Amino acid sequence: xxxxxRAGVNIYYEVHGTGPIVLLSHGYSATxxxxxxxxxxxxxxxxxxxxxxxxxxASDSPDDPSLYSEAHTVADMAALLDxxxxxxxxxxGLSLGGYMSLAFYVEHRKRVDALMLFDTGPGYRSxxxxxxxxxxxxxxxxxxxxxxxxxxxxxxxxxxxxxxxAQGLAxxxxxMLAQRDGRVMEALAxxxxxxxxxxxxxxQPFLGATDYMAAKIPGAHKVVLDGAGHASNIDKPRAxxxxxxxxxxx
Numbered sequence: 001x002x003x004x005x006r007a008g009v010n011i012y013y014e015v016h017g018t019g020p021i022v023l024l025s026h027g028y029s030a031t032x033x034x035x036x037x038x039x040x041x042x043x044x045x046x047x048x049x050x051x052x053x054x055x056x057x058a059s060d061s062p063d064d065p066s067l068y069s070e071a072h073t074v075a076d077m078a079a080l081l082d083x084x085x086x087x088x089x090x091x092x093g094l095s096l097g098g099y100m101s102l103a104f105y106v107e108h109r110k111r112v113d114a115l116m117l118f119d120t121g122p123g124y125r126s127x128x129x130x131x132x133x134x135x136x137x138x139x140x141x142x143x144x145x146x147x148x149x150x151x152x153x154x155x156x157x158x159x160x161x162x163x164x165x166a167q168g169l170a171x172x173x174x175x176m177l178a179q180r181d182g183r184v185m186e187a188l189a190x191x192x193x194x195x196x197x198x199x200x201x202x203x204q205p206f207l208g209a210t211d212y213m214a215a216k217i218p219g220a221h222k223v224v225l226d227g228a229g230h231a232s233n234i235d236k237p238r239a240x241x242x243x244x245x246x247x248x249x250x
Contacts, residue, residue, distance in 0.1 A: 003058075004076075004083050009067060011076050012058035013051040013083070017043025020113070021089035022248070023077060024050055025097030027119075027230075028177045029140075029152055029169055031057030031161035034094070037237035041245060049084055051076075053096075053172065057161060061168025068175030074104050081111060090248065092116030092196075094157065094233065095206075096177055099123060102184045105191065114194040115217075116244065119230050121209030122216075125182040134178045141173040156231030188216035195220040196247040200228030200235060221247065 003010040014032060016039050026034050032050035042048045052059040054076065055068055062068075077100065081089055088111045093101045098120025105112045124130040143151040148166040152158050163169060195217045199210040201224050214222035223243045228235040 004079060006054075006076055006079055009054055009062055010060045011051060011054065011080070013049060013080055015084060016048040016050070017046055019046045020248075021047045021049060021081070021084060021086040022116075023080060023086075023089050023091050024048065024116075025077065025091075025093030025100050026050075026053065026056070026161075027093075027095030027097055027157050028172065029056070029161070029163070030094075030157040031163070033057070033160050033162070034157040034231070034234065036160070038233060038241060038244070041241035042248075045245075046090075046248065047084070047086075049080060049086075049089070051080055053100075053176065055165065055168035055172035055176070057163060061165035061171070063167075065171045065175060068171045070100070070103050070176060070180065073100050073176055074107050077104050078108055078111065087111065088113050090114045090116065092118065093120070094118040095120050095230065099184065100176075102187070105193075106183060106187045112193055114196075114247075115191065116196045116198070116247065117213060118198050119200060119203050119206050119210075119232050121206055122185040122188055122213055123179050123182060125185050130179045130182075137173045137178040140177070141170040144170040144173070156229070156234040160234070188213060189218070191217045191220075194247070194250065196223065196244070197221065198223040198225065198232065198240070198243055200224075200230060200232035201226050202229040202235075203232065206230070
């Protein structure tokens with residue numbers, strides 16, 4: 001459990017276990033704590049690297065809104081791999097963390113051994129869809145600025161997380177959750193590493209996105225967890241861990 005200094009911004013991370021490296025990224029307004037049900041299952045055969053995105057949890061929340069972006073997040077992930085002396089790793093995440101995993105692949109293909117995409121989507125190709133998503137991101141930011149941390153949702157991965165700055169989360173909503181273009185979606189058909197696409201059967205907003213990614217990514221393996229919602233790793237940890245360990249064993 002340590003901090004990595006990224007140009008003055010301290011990024012919190014944890015390392016568990018030994019073996020091939022797996023970097024997992026959390027969802028928006030969650031933290032590395034959401035992966036607690038996975039630590040024991042994965043650390044026996046893998047080095048599990050968990051972290052808090054900037055603006056979240058134990059990482060810094062800089063005042064400058066320009067320090068929150070997809071590019072900064074992807075660069076943080078690359079720096080974490082450097083920190084643990086990993087030339088490449090299995091890259092995975094849930095929701096925003098899953099999207100950032102895809103964005104990392106686009107920028108750092110040679111550093112990705114495999115992808116694990118949980119309850120997430122690849123963004124939007126159309127300006128209309130992107131604008132609708134960005135309105136939601138802006139609303140979340142405004143609610144956090146008006147109500148503070150009390151504005152956070154009760155979703156499972158958020159409920160187990162602790163934050164220090166509502167303003168940091170608001171900056172993250174505008175800079176990291178909001179979408180800028182369709183590059184990630186356009187890259188799906190060109191992904192050439194093993195990919196697990198997993199979703200909770202009750203996670204209605206992401207069922208269509210999961211089907212789309214599974215169809216577009218060559219050779220993708222799709223798993224739907226019965227009885228699980230958006231926080232599929234928390235709702236059904238045993239089934240989630242079984243699916244992930246089976247994928248990693250290959």
